[in-house]
Amino acid sequence: MNVCGYLPESINEGAGLRAVLFVSGCRHACEGCFNAASWDFEAGEPFTEAMSMRILQEVLDNPLLDGLTLCGGDPFFSPEECSAFLHSFRKLCPGKNVWAYTGFTFEALMRQPKRRELALLCDVIVDGKFQMELRDVSLPFRGSSNQRLIDVAASVEHGDVVEWVLR
Numbered sequence: 001m002n003v004c005g006y007l008p009e010s011i012n013e014g015a016g017l018r019a020v021l022f023v024s025g026c027r028h029a030c031e032g033c034f035n036a037a038s039w040d041f042e043a044g045e046p047f048t049e050a051m052s053m054r055i056l057q058e059v060l061d062n063p064l065l066d067g068l069t070l071c072g073g074d075p076f077f078s079p080e081e082c083s084a085f086l087h088s089f090r091k092l093c094p095g096k097n098v099w100a101y102t103g104f105t106f107e108a109l110m111r112q113p114k115r116r117e118l119a120l121l122c123d124v125i126v127d128g129k130f131q132m133e134l135r136d137v138s139l140p141f142r143g144s145s146n147q148r149l150i151d152v153a154a155s156v157e158h159g160d161v162v163e164w165v166l167r
Contacts, residue, residue, distance in 0.1 A: 001023065001024070001025075001046070001047045001078040001081035001082070002023075002024035002025070002041065002042060002043060002044045002045060002046055002047060003021060003022060003023055003024060003044050003045065003047045003051070004022050004023075004024045004035075004037065004038045004043040004044030004072075004073065005020075005021075005022035005038075005044065006019070006020065006021050006022065006055060007019065007020040008058055008062070009062070009064075009065070010069070012141075013069040013071055013099065013101070013141070014066075014067065014069045014099035014124065014141055015066065015099075015124075015141070015166065015167075016065075016066025016067065017064050017065050017066055018065060018066060018067050018068060018069045018099070019055065019058065019059050019062075019065055019067075019068045019069070020068070020069045020070075020071055021055065021068065021069070021070055021071070021075075021085075022035065022038055022044075022071050022072055022073065023038075023047075023070060023071070023072045023073045023074070023075040023077075023078055023082060024038055024040060024041055024042065024043040024044050024072070024073050025038070025039070025040070025041035025043075025072065025073045025074065025077045025078060026038060026039045026072050026073040026074040026077060026103065027039075027074075027077065028074060028103035028129050030103060030129045030130040030131070030132075031130075031132045032130060032132035032135065032143075033130055034130075034143065035071070035072070035073070038072050038073040039073065041073075041077075043073075047081065047085075052085055052088065056088060056089060056092050056093070059089070059092075059093055059096065060092055060093055065096060066096065066097060067096040067097035067098055067099065067123070068089060068093075068096060068097075068098050068099070069098070069099040069100065069101070070082055070086075070098070070099070070100040070101065070122075071100075071101045072101065074101070074102050074103050074104070075100055075101070075102065075118070076100070076102045076104050076109060076115050076118060076119075079114040079115045079117065079118040080114055082100075082118050083114070083117050083118045083121060086098060086118070086121040086122070087121065090121065097123040097124070098121060098122045098123050098124075099122065099123065099124045099125070099126065099141075100118070100119075100122045100124075100125050100126070101125075101126045102125060102126070102127055103127075103128065103129040103130070104127060104128075105127050105128055106119070106125055106127045106148070106150045106155065106161055107161070109125070109127070119152060120152065120156070122152050123151075123152055123153065124149055124150060124151060124152065124164045125149075125150040125152055126141060126142050126147055126148070126149055126150070127147060127148050127150055128144075128146050128147040128148060129146075129147075130143045130144050130147065131144045131146050132144070134146050140166055148161065148163055149163055149164040149166075150162070150163060150164060151163065151164040151165075
């Protein structure tokens with residue numbers, strides 16, 4: 001897996017102050033994508049164990065961070081690598097939350113075992129392809145009105161999608 005960016009602090013990719021990892025690779029090819037350079041699976045640099053440990057340490061050392069966000073590209077095209085990283089994140093940073101962005105729907109993620117495993121490691125998933133004709137810059141943390149903020153734990157508990165509400 002390659003990564004094409006890392007922000008140690010951001011307020012744009014989820015609630016609160018977040019570290020953001022941009023995972024390379026996406027096949028959704030949404031028209032108007034804000035990060036089309038990330039579609040290439042070879043973009044950026046390899047996500048090494050050393051990079052993983054550096055990011056985990058930075059998050060651990062920053063008491064102001066609320067959590068971590070996986071963006072892209074689409075991290076759900078690299079579910080095994082992202083799951084391994086989030087397992088480590090969950091062990092080292094138990095008080096932090098995880099958001100992830102994907103062009104897949106939550107329902108599709110739940111039907112595919114490797115993607116489901118990654119989804120279950122997240123607290124909130126912003127799902128659905130960006131659709132230019134539904135673009136709405138007034139929506140928090142998403143670009144088009146078809147995209148949903150999914151509360152993963154509540155959705156699993158209820159057996160149906162429960163949207164996360166900004167508190």
